[in-house]
Structure formats: structure tokens, C-alpha cells
Amino acid sequence: MKMMSGAAMVVEALKDVGVELVFGYPGGAVLDIYDALFAQDQVKHVLVRHEQAAAHMADGYARSTGKTGTVLVTSGPGATNTITGIATAYMDSIPMVILSGQVPSMHIGEDAFQETDMVGCSRPIVKHSFLVKKATDIPQAIAKAYYIANTGRPGPVVVDLPKDLVNIADEHPYVFPDDVTMRSYQPTLKGHNKQIKKAVEVLLSAKRPVMYVGGGAITAEADSRLIGLAEKLNLPVTCTLMGLGAFPGTHCQSLGMLGMHGTLEANKTMHNSDCILALGARFDDRVTNNVAKFCPNATIIHVDIDPTSISKTVNAHIPVVGSVDKVLDQLESHIGDIDEQQQKHKLSEWWEQIEQWRAKKCLNYAKGVDQIKPQEVIESLYKHTDGKAFVSSDVGQHQMFAALYYPFAKPRQWINSGGLGTMGFGLPAAMGVQFANPNAISAVVTGDGSIQMNIQELSTCLQYNLPIKVISLNNRALGMVRQWQDMIYKGRHSHSYMESMPDFVKLAEAYGHVGIRVNHPDELDDAMRECFSHTDRLVFMDIAVDQNEHVYPMQIKYGAMDDMRLSKTERT
Amino acid sequence: MKRIISVLMENAPGSLSRIVGLFSQRGYNVDSLCVAPTDDSSLSRLTIITHGDDKAIEQITKQVNKLIDVLRVVDLTENAHIERELMLIKVLTPTDAIRAEVKRNVDIFRARIVDVNASNYTIEITGTTEKLDAFADTMKQSAEIIESSRTGVCGLARGERALRVS
Numbered sequence: 001m002k003m004m005s006g007a008a009m010v011v012e013a014l015k016d017v018g019v020e021l022v023f024g025y026p027g028g029a030v031l032d033i034y035d036a037l038f039a040q041d042q043v044k045h046v047l048v049r050h051e052q053a054a055a056h057m058a059d060g061y062a063r064s065t066g067k068t069g070t071v072l073v074t075s076g077p078g079a080t081n082t083i084t085g086i087a088t089a090y091m092d093s094i095p096m097v098i099l100s101g102q103v104p105s106m107h108i109g110e111d112a113f114q115e116t117d118m119v120g121c122s123r124p125i126v127k128h129s130f131l132v133k134k135a136t137d138i139p140q141a142i143a144k145a146y147y148i149a150n151t152g153r154p155g156p157v158v159v160d161l162p163k164d165l166v167n168i169a170d171e172h173p174y175v176f177p178d179d180v181t182m183r184s185y186q187p188t189l190k191g192h193n194k195q196i197k198k199a200v201e202v203l204l205s206a207k208r209p210v211m212y213v214g215g216g217a218i219t220a221e222a223d224s225r226l227i228g229l230a231e232k233l234n235l236p237v238t239c240t241l242m243g244l245g246a247f248p249g250t251h252c253q254s255l256g257m258l259g260m261h262g263t264l265e266a267n268k269t270m271h272n273s274d275c276i277l278a279l280g281a282r283f284d285d286r287v288t289n290n291v292a293k294f295c296p297n298a299t300i301i302h303v304d305i306d307p308t309s310i311s312k313t314v315n316a317h318i319p320v321v322g323s324v325d326k327v328l329d330q331l332e333s334h335i336g337d338i339d340e341q342q343q344k345h346k347l348s349e350w351w352e353q354i355e356q357w358r359a360k361k362c363l364n365y366a367k368g369v370d371q372i373k374p375q376e377v378i379e380s381l382y383k384h385t386d387g388k389a390f391v392s393s394d395v396g397q398h399q400m401f402a403a404l405y406y407p408f409a410k411p412r413q414w415i416n417s418g419g420l421g422t423m424g425f426g427l428p429a430a431m432g433v434q435f436a437n438p439n440a441i442s443a444v445v446t447g448d449g450s451i452q453m454n455i456q457e458l459s460t461c462l463q464y465n466l467p468i469k470v471i472s473l474n475n476r477a478l479g480m481v482r483q484w485q486d487m488i489y490k491g492r493h494s495h496s497y498m499e500s501m502p503d504f505v506k507l508a509e510a511y512g513h514v515g516i517r518v519n520h521p522d523e524l525d526d527a528m529r530e531c532f533s534h535t536d537r538l539v540f541m542d543i544a545v546d547q548n549e550h551v552y553p554m555q556i557k558y559g560a561m562d563d564m565r566l567s568k569t570e571r572t
Numbered sequence: 573m574k575r576i577i578s579v580l581m582e583n584a585p586g587s588l589s590r591i592v593g594l595f596s597q598r599g600y601n602v603d604s605l606c607v608a609p610t611d612d613s614s615l616s617r618l619t620i621i622t623h624g625d626d627k628a629i630e631q632i633t634k635q636v637n638k639l640i641d642v643l644r645v646v647d648l649t650e651n652a653h654i655e656r657e658l659m660l661i662k663v664l665t666p667t668d669a670i671r672a673e674v675k676r677n678v679d680i681f682r683a684r685i686v687d688v689n690a691s692n693y694t695i696e697i698t699g700t701t702e703k704l705d706a707f708a709d710t711m712k713q714s715a716e717i718i719e720s721s722r723t724g725v726c727g728l729a730r731g732e733r734a735l736r737v738s
Contacts (some may be wrong), residue, residue, distance in 0.1 A: 123589065133585075183643060184641055308634040312631060
């Protein structure tokens with residue numbers, strides 16, 4: 001039996017669960033753990049500039065790989081700074097383990113220096129948490145944390161480690177558990193056969209079916225199965241903001257994104273369908289619009305690994321609890337051999353209808369003459385990255401433009417804070433992506449508002465030579481807020497613009513990077529080419545875009561899915 | 573509608589706060605909560621009295637079930653069940669007449685006087701919530717209530733159905 005300190009146990013357990021990379025920031029309560037990290041080089045550590053960014057980096061790392069991201073922070077402010085990052089991961093079901101230092105056990109509850117009840121603070125936004133009570137429990141707590149974080153519906157798990165337990169002067173026996181299964185935690189992976197049978201019956205007899213795909217399909221790595229079933233049954237497919245890439249946006253059966261800023265064809269198809277096959281999606285309010293008017297004629301088959309997601313907002317007629325990949329296998333084998341030509345013929349009328357909606361070309365926009373339109377920037381990004389980049393995004397108009405104008409062909413290519421809508425997510429997430437995929441292009445689409453919420457990480461980028469491409473759509477305003485103020489508040493722009501915008505080019509240069517300013521539509525293509533010619537440098541593209549551009553289509557509040565504005569003057 | 577949700581969970585530190593937090597976080601009602609370890613000391617059993625429509629109750633049971641420490645959840649109200657609550661109630665008994673009236677009511681309700689003082693009685697009564705409410709109302713009419721404390725409901729399914737780790 002190996003004898004070691006609690007701090008060494010933390011590092012040893014990380015090795016035993018296969019952790020390669022930790023994003024963190026040292027401080028009093030975790031100095032022993034940092035000392036143990038110093039003594040080895042198997043587990044690499046990334047020193048961030050703010051703990052919130054550490055959580056977003058771990059998040060980007062996890063989203064782009066499917067592996068669990070790891071965060072290490074000190075007690076008190078170190079721990080509480082991660083809260084937004086944890087909530088972001090929780091809302092989007094991202095596997096993450098947060099190791100937080102805690103004041104020594106005997107001082108817990110005394111309002112000691114840098115004490116916060118991290119287990120309590122994080123309780124509503126974690127899948128589970130551990131406050132470790134004995135040093136010998138460390139390996140087990142860490143092993144369980146990783147097991148819980150990345151099984152079932154993934155999510156963040158906090159492990160709070162009091163300082164006395166990790167003291168480098170005290171040695172304890174290290175035993176890594178062989179088995180971490182828990183009697184109280186056994187996620188259901190396979191769908192119930194009776195439900196599968198019912199689902200297949202409804203699906204095969206449907207005249208106007210649609211597949212509605214969410215982030216759960218990406219988590220389950222079900223992309224090839226999705227394509228298989230969609231092609232076999234000739235189904236139209238729409239993805240949620242979180243599901244983009246699960247089914248290729250470039251596929252002829254793809255209708256693009258649905259929901260608040262979804263395409264006309266996606267929302268129309270949903271609204272008029274008679275059967276919705278929902279896969280790993282959760283009928284979020286940004287999808288359904290008014291639930292009372294939601295898809296009135298559809299029989300809903302809802303496949304989700306989390307029973308609480310089923311019938312939470314919209315009632316499912318055929319609930320199937322299970323992971324998307326397993327359930328798709330079951331559906332596939334239950335459907336068996338069918339006449340694909342006949343199936344194609346059966347849905348031909350439906351497809352004709354869909355093509356009419358598509359023909360409206362709802363994503364068309366007037367190209368800028370003097371001013372760059374944000375849509376053009378995304379199209380240019382698509383062109384210059386061959387559609388193959390990892391695109392992380394911040395939150396706001398630019399996020400929606402990226403989701404709509406960059407058709408993602410592969411899962412995990414699109415990294416955004418969908419559920420929580422966290423501004424400041426993009427840059428650190430793109431860094432996590434770049435750490436996990438050193439040879440890939442990691443771009444972040446951001447805006448002048450969002451980028452300033454974690455801009456200090458440009459310093460971390462220099463330290464680790466991350467050649468990220470920052471595509472900042474600078475409209476001198478908080479664009480999405482401004483859009484709502486234009487539409488709902490009669491153009492009263494209450495605190496939605498910034499009068500002291502920094503010179504982002506100089507700022508990028510001050511951090512040691514390349515900055516490029518783009519003002520005119522004619523410069524865009526060349527500037528983008530220059531940007532991607534710097535393969536080993538971070539390039540900050542400060543692109544001045546039209547301040548008055550709105551994101552369309554947009555659902556009309558309290559309406560049905562297909563009640564939409566298509567432009568400033570046109571609605572459905 | 574009133575529901576009795578029975579929960580079997582790991583008797584681990586912090587488990588209870590997760591349940592209580594879940595109810596407040598998601599806006600569910602808690603009318604009473606009763607919790608203690610079971611015959612198996614590694615497990616705790618909770619009984620939560622809540623109310624809501626079918627959709628809300630379905631979400632509550634699913635959300636509680638989703639907590640990592642929770643092993644089983646059952647809505648006892650769906651089937652035949654036994655529910656009991658215990659109340660201790662202290663009443664002022666300054667005169668013989670009041671003492672006699674209190675004693676009479678205690679007998680009628682099959683309650684017990686568990687502590688006697690010069691000026692007050694403390695009474696223990698077990699039963700359904702409705703019975704305890706009725707007893708408290710009756711007491712109010714015959715004596716002044718000084719204080720009372722109730723455990724909240726605990727319950728078991730009737731017959732062979734049981735909430736246990738298989």
C-alpha cells in the first residue's frame with residue numbers, strides 16, 4: 001500500500017482517473033495540492049487569470065472532447081468565482097469536476113479567512129458534491145466525482161477539500177477504489193421496449209414527421225446513428241442551439257436551428273408536424289415559444305436520459321427514458337428493413353411543403369455597402385475555415401448569427417453557453433478547445449460586450465501560445481439588448497451602449513498578440529485571410545459591424561412556434 | 573391535492589439539505605417534512621407532505637429521484653397507506669373544571685397526558701393530520717394552548733408494498 005500525503009493523493013487520484021489537464025489558480029487552502037502538482041509532470045496545469053475562466057476552459061475542453069474538464073481553485077473567492085462557470089456547465093449538461101480548497105476542518109463554520117460554504121453555494125447548480133471529511137476518503141471522492149460527472153446526464157461535481165486533509169506533512173495509505181458504482185445512482189440507458197414499439201408505430205405511420213435533436217445527441221455521440229435513421233425514414237431534421245452539429249447542418253435533410261431565432265422552415269415544420277421525434281432535447285422555452293400553442297397536431301415521442309426533462313414543459317405522448325445512442329439502436333432494429341423508396345414517396349408531399357418554406361430563404365439579408373453586416377463576417381469565417389473550425393461563442397446577437405450562418409457539419413464543433421447564456425464564456429471556452437485540440441482551428445465569435453467580461457485571459461493565451469482567432473463583432477453596443485429595446489421598448493436604449501470602447505487592436509497588441517481592425521465590407525475578405533495566415537499567433541479581429549442590424553427570424557412572444565418576424569417589416 | 577411523498581436516501585451528510593434546497597429552488601411546496609434513520613442505519617427515510625397538481629407532483633418525484641443520494645421515491649397517496657403524526661401540546665389548566673374537561677377530551681381522542689404541572693398539562697397524541705387538527709381545535713375550546721409541536725407526517729404503504737433497497 002502506497003503511503004502519501006492528502007495533497008499527493010489528490011494528484012495521484014487525478015492520474016488514476018486519467019486526467020491530463022487541470023485549469024486552476026493557486027491560493028492559501030490549496031498550496032499543498034499545488035506543491036504536489038509541482039512534484040510531477042503527468043498532470044499538466046494551466047494557470048488562468050480568473051477562476052471563472054478556469055471553469056469555462058474546463059467546459060470548452062469537455063465540450064470539444066466529451067472528456068471531463070477539471071478545475072482546481074482555492075477556498076472562498078477562488079471557489080465562488082467558479083460559480084458562473086459551474087452554472088453554465090450545469091445548464092448545458094457538461095461533465096466537469098471542480099476541486100475547491102476549504103479552510104481546515106476545525107475552522108469550518110467559524111467564518112475563517114477565505115471561508116465559504118462551497119458545497120452550499122454550489123448546491124443548486126451541481127449534479128452532486130462532496131465535502132471530504134478524512135484524508136483516506138480523497139481517492140474515493142475523486143473517483144466518484146468523475147464517475148458521476150460523466151455518466152447519465154453529465155454535469156459538474158464539486159469536491160471540497162479542507163486544508164488539514166491535504167497537509168503535505170501527514171501521510172496516509174492510498175487506495176484507489178476498484179469500483180465506484182453506487183446503489184443510489186444507476187442511470188437508465190436503454191429505452192423500455194414497449195415504448196420503443198409504440199414510438200416506431202407512430203413514426204412509421206406519420207405523414208408529417210420531424211426529428212428534433214438536442215445536445216443529448218452530442219453527449220451520446222449518436223451522430224452517425226442519427227444520420228442513419230433520418231436517411232432511412234427520409235425525415236426532416238432540426239437541431240436546437242445545443243444540438244447544432246449532431247446532425248450535419250450541410251445535409252440536405254437539415255432544416256437548421258429551430259426556436260426563438262430558428263429558421264422559418266424549421267419552425268414551420270415543427271408547428272405543422274404530426275409526429276415529433278425529440279432526441280436529447282428538453283423543450284426549452286427558447287424553443288417552444290408559447291407552450292399552449294405548441295405544435296397542436298403532433299404526437300410527441302420524447303427520448304431523454306433524464307426523466308425530469310420529459311413532460312416538464314410540454315407533455316410527451318410517448319416518453320422514452322434512455323440515452324439517445326442506445327434508443328436509436330433500438331428504434332433502428334425495431335424498424336428493421338423497410339422499403340426506403342416507398343418511405344420517400346410517402347413523405348413526398350410533406351417535403352414539397354417544406355421546400356416551399358425553404359424557398360422563402362429566411363436567412364437572406366441585404367449586404368452592406370458602407371458598413372459590414374454581422375452575417376457577412378460569419379459567412380467569411382465559414383469560408384476561410386472551410387467550415388471545419390471549432391467555433392466557440394459568447395452570448396448575444398453574434399451568437400445567433402454564428403449559429404445560423406455557420407452550418408456545423410460535425411458534433412462538438414459548436415461550443416456555446418446555451419442554457420445559462422453566459423457572456424464571457426467564449427474566449428476561455430475557445431482556450432479549453434485549443435488545449436484539447438492543439439492542431440485544430442479554434443475561433444471565438446464574440447462581441448464588444450462579451451469579450452470584455454473575460455478579456456484578461458488574453459494573457460493566459462500568450463503564456464501557453466494559444467493561436468486562437470478572436471472574431472469580435474464590434475457594434476459599439478450590447479446588440480441583443482439593443483434589439484429588444486428597439487422592438488419592445490420603442491428604441492429607448494437604456495444602458496445598452498458603451499461610450500468608452502477600448503482600442504481593441506492596441507489591447508491585443510499590449511497582451512502580445514496580433515490585432516486587426518476591419519471597418520469596410522471591401523476589407524473583410526483580405527483581413528480574414530490575413531487573420532488565418534497567422535497560424536501560430538492569436539489574432540484579435542476587431543470588426544466594426546452595422547449597429548442597427550437585428551437577428552431574424554425571431555419568434556413573436558406568446559405566439560406559436562411559427563409566429564415569427566422575418567425582418568424589421570415582415571412577419572409570418 | 574395533498575400528497576405524501578416517501579423517500580429512501582443515503583444517510584449521508586448534506587443529503588437533507590439537497591432535498592430541502594430542491595424544494596425551494598424549484599418552487600415546490602413543503603407542508604411538512606419528517607426525517608430519521610431507518611432500521612438500516614445507512615439509510616434515512618423522509619416523508620414530505622406537499623400539494624400540487626399531477627404535473628407538479630410528477631416533477632417533484634422525478635426531481636427528488638434524480639438526486640444522487642436518493643434510492644427510492646414513492647407517492648404514498650397513490651395507494652392504500654397508513655399515515656401518522658405525533659403532536660405534543662401544552663395547555664393551561666388553572667381550575668378543576670378545565671382539568672376535568674381536558675382529561676375528558678384526552679380520553680375521547682385516545683391521547684395521553686405525559687406531563688402534569690401545577691398549572692398545565694402536556695398531552696401526547698398520535699394520528700392522522702386531520703385527527704390532530706380536530707384535537708387541537710377541541711383543546712382550544714376548553715383550555716388555553718401554551719405551545720404545541722408536531723412531528724410532521726410519516727407513512728407506510730399498506731400490505732406487501734414496501735419502500736426498501738432490493
